[in-house]
Amino acid sequence: MKTVSLTLLATTALIGATHAQSRGELVVYTYDSFTSDWGPGPVVEEAFEAVCDCDLTFVGAGDGAALLSRVQLEGARSDADVVLGLDTNLTARATATGLFADKPAGLPTPDLPIAWTDPIFTPFDWGYFAFVHEADLADVPTSLKALGESDLSIIVQDPRSSTPGLGLVMWVDAAYGDEAAAVWAALADNVVTVTPGWSEAYGLFLEGEADMVLSYTTSPAYHLIAEDDPSKSAAAFDEGHYMQVEVAGILKGSDQPDLAAEFIQFMATDGFQGAIPTTNWMYPAFTPAGGLPDGFETLITPETALLLPADEAEARRAAAIETWRAALSQ
Numbered sequence: 001m002k003t004v005s006l007t008l009l010a011t012t013a014l015i016g017a018t019h020a021q022s023r024g025e026l027v028v029y030t031y032d033s034f035t036s037d038w039g040p041g042p043v044v045e046e047a048f049e050a051v052c053d054c055d056l057t058f059v060g061a062g063d064g065a066a067l068l069s070r071v072q073l074e075g076a077r078s079d080a081d082v083v084l085g086l087d088t089n090l091t092a093r094a095t096a097t098g099l100f101a102d103k104p105a106g107l108p109t110p111d112l113p114i115a116w117t118d119p120i121f122t123p124f125d126w127g128y129f130a131f132v133h134e135a136d137l138a139d140v141p142t143s144l145k146a147l148g149e150s151d152l153s154i155i156v157q158d159p160r161s162s163t164p165g166l167g168l169v170m171w172v173d174a175a176y177g178d179e180a181a182a183v184w185a186a187l188a189d190n191v192v193t194v195t196p197g198w199s200e201a202y203g204l205f206l207e208g209e210a211d212m213v214l215s216y217t218t219s220p221a222y223h224l225i226a227e228d229d230p231s232k233s234a235a236a237f238d239e240g241h242y243m244q245v246e247v248a249g250i251l252k253g254s255d256q257p258d259l260a261a262e263f264i265q266f267m268a269t270d271g272f273q274g275a276i277p278t279t280n281w282m283y284p285a286f287t288p289a290g291g292l293p294d295g296f297e298t299l300i301t302p303e304t305a306l307l308l309p310a311d312e313a314e315a316r317r318a319a320a321i322e323t324w325r326a327a328l329s330q
């Protein structure tokens with residue numbers, strides 16, 4: 001009995017030591033498609049847990065714009081340690097909440113078409129918004145104006161809940177300025193459905209519910225690489241394409257600030273970035289050692305990249321959304 005007791009005590013001590021070594025749970029709020037079985041979430045979770053001695057938990061919270069609304073609602077009470085999935089159309093608003101901490105020091109320089117100087121948010125991928133269509137679609141429009149003048153049906157996302165939806169609103173605003181209302185008035189007749197987020201919109205497009213869907217220039221790469229299907233294309237528009245840079249930030253109220261900082265640092269490594277091209281189907285913000293996969297060279301490259309600075313995007317966002325809302329409510 002004494003031997004058994006000593007064995008039990010030793011086993012209990014070992015289990016206790018193992019639990020003591022575990023650094024607990026890191027909670028990351030992100031958008032729904034990131035956490036899906038086919039998204040980056042499962043790959044990133046396995047890779048980070050292999051080096052962090054922790055439990056990484058992704059929580060899907062709608063689309064990108066819905067993330068910030070949830071964090072604002074929860075405030076300092078939020079369970080989240082990191083928010084992943086905002087973009088530069090939202091970073092000024094997010095910074096103004098005072099809920100986010102500075103990013104870790106010593107991060108490498110991102111591989112972006114723009115200089116990155118934000119002291120709070122770290123990019124993890126980027127891309128260009130575009131309207132995706134079947135490759136055999138006749139008379140593909142070459143501008144937003146031409147799309148509005150066509151009889152083609154389109155599916156877009158709500159800018160109040162979706163970062164792609166907000167991206168389209170800022171695209172029209174950045175490209176056309178004072179003419180934006182007229183452009184939206186023409187596009188309104190083409191819109192058959194407005195969805196809360198990207199996943200719903202793209203799913204409806206694949207079911208044949210519209211001729212085109214707001215997505216990304218990189219979306220055809222998914223069909224080509226994952227499905228060996230070259231049947232999807234992105235329309236190249238003369239006025240240029242609005243960029244999206246997706247970012248992550250640490251919440252000041254995190255009870256795991258060290259783990260959160262390690263996650264942001266890990267985000268810049270191949271363990272994270274290598275998953276981006278073929279799971280999130282975007283360009284990695286820090287190019288992995290292996291470069292981009294075959295198939296990305298077939299994608300269109302916009303001649304003009306549109307992107308409003310974060311503070312200007314915040315200043316123009318509300319009016320741009322109201323212009324969109326007014327046109328679609330007619």
